[in-house]
Amino acid sequence: MQDSVIIEGLAVEAVIGVYDWERTITQRLVFDLEMAWDNSPAADADDITLALDYAEVSSAILSYVSDTSFELIETVAERVCELIITRFGVSEVILKLSKPGAVPEANNVAVKIRRRAAA
Numbered sequence: 531m532q533d534s535v536i537i538e539g540l541a542v543e544a545v546i547g548v549y550d551w552e553r554t555i556t557q558r559l560v561f562d563l564e565m566a567w568d569n570s571p572a573a574d575a576d577d578i579t580l581a582l583d584y585a586e587v588s589s590a591i592l593s594y595v596s597d598t599s600f601e602l603i604e605t606v607a608e609r610v611c612e613l614i615i616t617r618f619g620v621s622e623v624i625l626k627l628s629k630p631g632a633v634p635e636a637n638n639v640a641v642k643i644r645r646r647a648a649a
């Protein structure tokens with residue numbers, strides 16, 4: 531990955547978890563993303579339409595995830611990478627998805643995945 535656009539600490543409340551008690555509450559999920567994008571065209575023209583708009587991507591993730599109710603954070607991570615690749619034309623995404631409240635004795639738990647658009 532060369533140029534990229536980064537979103538850090540994007541937080542959303544969602545139904546998430548494998549246990550019965552988790553199906554009745556929402557919990558905090560936090561996204562850290564790095565998305566491959568050639569930033570030169572946007573910089574040369576100073577034009578947002580040529581940029582990967584981090585606000586638009588953030589909004590799409592928040593809207594999607596707040597309506598989901600998956601069991602595993604792995605599933606959420608996979609679906610969000612698919613969304614970013616298909617909706618925004620991103621060729622590669624690295625996503626770390628944290629569920630900070632899941633293990634009280636730990637500062638954080640997370641999965642991290644890297645996905646590429648089909649060639």
Ligand SMILES: Nc1nc2c(c(=O)[nH]1)N=C([C@H](O)[C@@H](O)CO)CN2
Pocket residue numbers: 546547548549552601602603604629632633
């Ligand atoms: N690799 C994972 N391990 C666990 C997950 C998960 O989503 N991925 N989820 C749970 C429970 O939902 C847990 O968060 C409850 O505290 C356990 N392990």
